[in-house]
Amino acid sequence: MNPWRSLRVRRDQGWQYIRDVRAARPAGFVGLPQIAEGTCGAGCQACADVCPTQAISPQPLQLDLGRCVFCTECVAACPEQRIRFTTDPRLAATAPDELQVRPGDAADRTRVRAHALFARLFGRSLRLRQVSAGGCNACELELNATANVNFDLQRFGIEWVASPRHADALVLTGPITATMADAVRSCWEAMPEPRFLVAVGACAISGGLYAEARGVQRTFLADVAPVLYVPGCPPHPLTFAHAILDLLDR
Amino acid sequence: MTVVVRWPGSALPPATAESWRADVLARLRGGARLVTLFGRRLGDQVLLTAVLQHPDGALHVARALALADTGYRALTAEHAAAHCFERELVEQTGLPLTDHPWPKPLRYQDRDQAAMADHPFWQLQGKEVHEVAVGPIHAGVIEPGSFRFSCLGEQVHHLEIQLGYQHRGVEARLLAGDPRRHTPLVETIAGDTSVAHAWAFGAALEALADVAVPAAAVAARGVALELERIAMHLAGLSGLATDIAFLQGASSWGRLRTTAINTSMRLCGSRFGRGAVRPGGVRMALTAELRAEVAANLRLLQHDCAHVDDLFFGARSATHRLRGIGTLRPDVAAEIGVVGMAARASGLALDARTAAGGIWHEVPIASVVHADGDCLARARIRADEIRASLAWLSQVLERHPEWPAPPPPLPSLAPGQFVVAIVEGWRGEVVHCLETDERGRLTHAKVQDPSLRNWLGLAVAMRGNEISDFPICNKSFDLSYCGHDL
Numbered sequence: 001m002n003p004w005r006s007l008r009v010r011r012d013q014g015w016q017y018i019r020d021v022r023a024a025r026p027a028g029f030v031g032l033p034q035i036a037e038g039t040c041g042a043g044c045q046a047c048a049d050v051c052p053t054q055a056i057s058p059q060p061l062q063l064d065l066g067r068c069v070f071c072t073e074c075v076a077a078c079p080e081q082r083i084r085f086t087t088d089p090r091l092a093a094t095a096p097d098e099l100q101v102r103p104g105d106a107a108d109r110t111r112v113r114a115h116a117l118f119a120r121l122f123g124r125s126l127r128l129r130q131v132s133a134g135g136c137n138a139c140e141l142e143l144n145a146t147a148n149v150n151f152d153l154q155r156f157g158i159e160w161v162a163s164p165r166h167a168d169a170l171v172l173t174g175p176i177t178a179t180m181a182d183a184v185r186s187c188w189e190a191m192p193e194p195r196f197l198v199a200v201g202a203c204a205i206s207g208g209l210y211a212e213a214r215g216v217q218r219t220f221l222a223d224v225a226p227v228l229y230v231p232g233c234p235p236h237p238l239t240f241a242h243a244i245l246d247l248l249d250r
Numbered sequence: 251m252t253v254v255v256r257w258p259g260s261a262l263p264p265a266t267a268e269s270w271r272a273d274v275l276a277r278l279r280g281g282a283r284l285v286t287l288f289g290r291r292l293g294d295q296v297l298l299t300a301v302l303q304h305p306d307g308a309l310h311v312a313r314a315l316a317l318a319d320t321g322y323r324a325l326t327a328e329h330a331a332a333h334c335f336e337r338e339l340v341e342q343t344g345l346p347l348t349d350h351p352w353p354k355p356l357r358y359q360d361r362d363q364a365a366m367a368d369h370p371f372w373q374l375q376g377k378e379v380h381e382v383a384v385g386p387i388h389a390g391v392i393e394p395g396s397f398r399f400s401c402l403g404e405q406v407h408h409l410e411i412q413l414g415y416q417h418r419g420v421e422a423r424l425l426a427g428d429p430r431r432h433t434p435l436v437e438t439i440a441g442d443t444s445v446a447h448a449w450a451f452g453a454a455l456e457a458l459a460d461v462a463v464p465a466a467a468v469a470a471r472g473v474a475l476e477l478e479r480i481a482m483h484l485a486g487l488s489g490l491a492t493d494i495a496f497l498q499g500a501s502s503w504g505r506l507r508t509t510a511i512n513t514s515m516r517l518c519g520s521r522f523g524r525g526a527v528r529p530g531g532v533r534m535a536l537t538a539e540l541r542a543e544v545a546a547n548l549r550l551l552q553h554d555c556a557h558v559d560d561l562f563f564g565a566r567s568a569t570h571r572l573r574g575i576g577t578l579r580p581d582v583a584a585e586i587g588v589v590g591m592a593a594r595a596s597g598l599a600l601d602a603r604t605a606a607g608g609i610w611h612e613v614p615i616a617s618v619v620h621a622d623g624d625c626l627a628r629a630r631i632r633a634d635e636i637r638a639s640l641a642w643l644s645q646v647l648e649r650h651p652e653w654p655a656p657p658p659p660l661p662s663l664a665p666g667q668f669v670v671a672i673v674e675g676w677r678g679e680v681v682h683c684l685e686t687d688e689r690g691r692l693t694h695a696k697v698q699d700p701s702l703r704n705w706l707g708l709a710v711a712m713r714g715n716e717i718s719d720f721p722i723c724n725k726s727f728d729l730s731y732c733g734h735d736l
Binding site: 013 | 358359360361363364366386387389390391392393394414415416417418419420422423426431432434435438439440441442444485498501502504505508512515516517519520521522524525553554557558560561564565567568656730731732735
């Protein structure tokens with residue numbers, strides 16, 4: 001390897017990592033939606049009609065982050081312009097009900113409650129095993145990106161591991177296909193306790209675009225409830241970072 | 251690039267399976283290339299469709315009605331490139347084919363994992379033989395699939411790849427509800443190929459609705475598509491560098507990908523180009539401020555990629571690890587029907603962009619071909635294609651600085667039509683075939699990701715290599731599991 005070429009690449013590289021992942025607001029990112037207070041036109045459900053995942057219930061207007069694929073079709077459809085998406089990446093929640101966005105929600109509403117035990121055990125070292133069960137490789141690429149030089153979650157002691165035996169949490173993507181249902185379960189069973197489940201992306205949280213699909217079999221989630229829901233299609237690495245750090249009270 | 255063929259009327263074809271088979275074989279012997287082949291069950295008959303591309307680039311559609319209980323003699327017996335199509339045909343329609351050399355389920359559609367456990371893997375017999383089974387869960391943040399290596403010592407004699415773990419039922423979903431609203435779903439067929447699938451699906455719908463897309467919107471789609479190509483090629487190169495422990499290449503190409511996908515996000519709100527393409531046009535705005543930002547990002551990519559390429563391809567430790575590994579010979583690639591960048595790395599000049607009109611005619615893109623067919627060729631071609639796409643993007647953004655507003659909803663679809671749309675995604679040709687019934691409703695949606703055809707290329711390329719070469723061979727092909735499994 002030519003050392004001068006290596007130095008030139010190093011000079012180009014500069015400092016790529018995001019110094020403060022808590023403060024970063026990615027330009028152009030479609031993040032946390034806000035619903036303005038007000039009233040909809042009589043019988044209007046234009047937003048719900050264009051939503052591909054039934055994430056919106058009209059009258060009273062409410063948006064489910066666990067179903068939303070952030071396509072923003074509803075923004076253009078609403079004649080009252082009540083829906084807008086901010087660049088805020090803090091989307092995750094620890095309870096399904098906290099995934100609901102309602103009119104006039106405070107901008108800094110806390111959706112992730114710190115978990116005392118996990119914060120104590122894993123606060124400085126968390127090992128994650130990822131399983132894709134019908135994920136389209138968008139969630140997987142974004143989860144991989146959490147470990148790249150930009151996001152560098154290893155700085156918090158958060159790392160991806162190959163074996164479920166070494167993992168503290170199972171990070172699930174995809175709606176769970178029938179052909180992966182057994183594998184997901186055996187991966188979970190291979191993990192030592194205490195352990196927890198993280199559902200990443202609309203597919204894992206709610207089935208997303210595949211909620212009605214023929215090849216999907218979600219009984220695992222009836223037996224094991226996620227401790228953390230990370231919305232997005234796919235979630236931004238910063239969304240994942242906020243979710244984990246909030247859960248671990250970092 | 252988006253070639254659309256109309257099937258005249260809803261009248262069912264008069265051809266029988268036997269005459270269809272003879273016609274298709276004659277055309278293939280005459281130099282045509284099989285683009286896709288599939289069937290649809292109609293009571294006790296199966297409507298067969300084959301799409302062929304003649305050497306002049308023209309598409310030909312051949313259709314026939316086969317008796318569901320009789321079937322026909324598999325084309326694969328004489329034309330290996332039909333292998334995956336005919337396995338899928340049997341799985342989706344139940345049509346009995348004779349003489350298929352590899353008659354196994356393709357993706358265990360509508361079955362559960364227990365059925366997959368009994369997959370009849372090909373077995374190598376002998377005292378020195380051992381098998382290595384990997385999957386479906388792999389040791390990384392990656393999609394699932396099952397690999398069975400039959401080895402003699404360290405040498406892989408045969409690799410069989412069993413897929414289907416990602417089958418969600420995409421094609422059936424596309425038939426439910428209004429197809430003109432299915433683009434978000436289509437963008438998740440293979441999440442790393444969102445733009446190419448959305449474009450192919452959109453182009454097919456536009457043909458069915460008889461809507462012309464403004465030239466500037468086609469240019470904008472091209473921008474989204476080439477950004478997707480650059481981003482995924484950077485991801486692949488970064489992964490390849492990781493797999494050979496060339497860490498400076500891994501981290502540098504990795505952060506350059508961040509620049510590419512963040513450029514997509516500035517244009518459409520998604521790092522994966524989701525929302526960029528909508529039937530009838532695009533949903534991206536290009537302001538003066540954004541134009542300057544995109545241009546600056548492209549300059550940075552051009553400048554920095556050149557330096558990383560010099561470093562990586564100038565390092566003998568890197569090229570030596572990749573040269574001569576996972577070689578797919580041009581004749582074998584052509585025989586089994588490999589497409590896209592893997593085909594171009596094996597000397598086959600297959601690129602839907604070169605034959606397409608629109609922006610590809612206005613600003614031709616340099617299509618790169620390498621002859622060696624090894625991991626090094628599949629790495630080089632990605633670096634070369636990044637360079638070609640960056641140059642193309644700069645030209646197109648200068649020629650088309652204004653993009654049209656989001657399109658109005660498409661009118662209803664014409665009844666009794668069959669269309670084929672082909673878009674050259676970063677892996678290769680993405681093919682969408684749509685058909686409407688006599689009331690203009692979608693009756694069949696056939697989705698084809700290039701991965702469907704290229705997985706066998708990986709399996710064949712592994713033969714005679716060491717098992718420790720698998721990660722780099724796999725990464726060099728960089729195929730989609732969900733794109734295959736649907």
